[in-house]
Amino acid sequence: MIMIDEPKYGTLRAAVIGVGHLGRFHAGKYAALKDVALVAVCDLDRSRARKVAAAHGARPVFDHRELPGQVDMVTIAADTSAHFELARFFLEHGVHVLVEKPMTATSAEGRELTRIADRNDLRLQVGHVERFNPALLSARERLSSVQFIECHRLAPFKDRGADVNVVLDLMIHDLDVILSLLGSQPVRVSAVGISVLTDTADIANARIEFDTGAIANVTASRVSTASQRKFRVFHEGHYLSIDFGEGEVQLVSRTESDEGLALHDERWSLAKGDALLAEVESFCNAIRTRSPCEVSGHDGVLALEVAERIIADIEARAIRR
Numbered sequence: 001m002i003m004i005d006e007p008k009y010g011t012l013r014a015a016v017i018g019v020g021h022l023g024r025f026h027a028g029k030y031a032a033l034k035d036v037a038l039v040a041v042c043d044l045d046r047s048r049a050r051k052v053a054a055a056h057g058a059r060p061v062f063d064h065r066e067l068p069g070q071v072d073m074v075t076i077a078a079d080t081s082a083h084f085e086l087a088r089f090f091l092e093h094g095v096h097v098l099v100e101k102p103m104t105a106t107s108a109e110g111r112e113l114t115r116i117a118d119r120n121d122l123r124l125q126v127g128h129v130e131r132f133n134p135a136l137l138s139a140r141e142r143l144s145s146v147q148f149i150e151c152h153r154l155a156p157f158k159d160r161g162a163d164v165n166v167v168l169d170l171m172i173h174d175l176d177v178i179l180s181l182l183g184s185q186p187v188r189v190s191a192v193g194i195s196v197l198t199d200t201a202d203i204a205n206a207r208i209e210f211d212t213g214a215i216a217n218v219t220a221s222r223v224s225t226a227s228q229r230k231f232r233v234f235h236e237g238h239y240l241s242i243d244f245g246e247g248e249v250q251l252v253s254r255t256e257s258d259e260g261l262a263l264h265d266e267r268w269s270l271a272k273g274d275a276l277l278a279e280v281e282s283f284c285n286a287i288r289t290r291s292p293c294e295v296s297g298h299d300g301v302l303a304l305e306v307a308e309r310i311i312a313d314i315e316a317r318a319i320r321r
Contacts, residue, residue: 012284015040015071017064017086018078019052021160022100026075029280031056036284039071068093073123073287075280076100080164084109091116091124098283100127101176102168102307103300110304114297125283125293126300128176130229132278134270135247136177139233139240142251148234149178149216154224157197162222165193165200167307167314171220176295176303177231184212186306193314196223206310247272 014030016023019041030038042061043049053060061067064086067074073096076086084104087097091113103126104110117124130136151174162169188209193201203221210216229244241250247270255264279295286293 010035010288012036012073012287013039013071014073014075015042015058015061015067016052016075016077017042018076018082019043019048020077023075023077024052024055025276026077026098026280027052027056027058029274029277030075031058032277033281033284040067042067064089068095071095073098073283075127077127080105080168084113087113087124088116091120091122094120094122096123096283096287098125098127098280099300101129101300101303102164102172103297103304105164105168107301107304107308110297110301114301117297121290123283123286123293124297125279125286126176126295126297126303127279128173128295128299128303129275129279130173130177130244131180131295132275132282133244133247134273134275135242135244135249136231138268138270139242139249139251140181142238142240143181143233144235144238146181146214146233146235148214149181149218149232150234151178151216151231152219152228154219154221154226154228156224156227157202157222162198165198165311166202166204166220166222167193167206167310169220170222171204171206171218171310172303172307174218174220174231175306176299178208178216178218179302179306180299181233182210182212182214182216184210184214186309187211189306189309189313191310191313192317193311201311201314204310204314206313208306208310 016027038058040059040061041053042064049060076099087099090097153170186208191206193204196202202223205219208216231242233240237254239252251266253264255262282294
């Protein structure tokens, strides 16, 4: 086991690896947190590294290998293909890691990272930010035995994220939420995907059956003209709708009266909050208290395993065509 020095004076020293679109937001969250010092930002694009570093009073770094011994934790927001090597490097050098989704390109790589983190008593968190969405947190209090889930995650095409297919780019957010809600194992997966703008699937739909009897119908598209992040959950006597984008929740419940059965419609809106800030704070708290991460590396692996089954079925159907 690697021996880790405790942060001096309670201040955690952080760095962000990869400060493109998402990484620069991570840098801003660290810089805003009390008792956290954003020590450095690292990017192969030197101009970008200097710009983000200057905005937050951090040091620009162009080689991540300089950072062990200078930081307690890092966020990795580089391209997916680089996640495994970067995360492994920092975990092997005693640094806690928050890695953006998808955790790694394969579940085998993810399992290797969790082994290293567990062996060295390091925190490994995965950036499934939807878990910190106030709408989901509010809705979870009303959920009991879930029987059916239907979700749609649609977005206009963006170059960032296009290094992987739409299942790993977008759908994996919902796969993680579904697994966290059901706490059960998928027993059957059926999926279809279509390539529109890239060489991989840009639109995908999957039907997932779980060992509890629950079913999830999941759709993701990155060729939509408008964004949509909606999640619908059905369980006995209730229908719950969550709009992740707008922060709106609707609960329709069965009621009984002298006049017979009826439906009670309850709606509430929540301030969107800052889910990314909550995610970063949760990571810092897990390090400070030596407690499990809210979205652990093991959670990231589970989502990847389901994603791989979906991708495999899409590819098998494409071969048959």
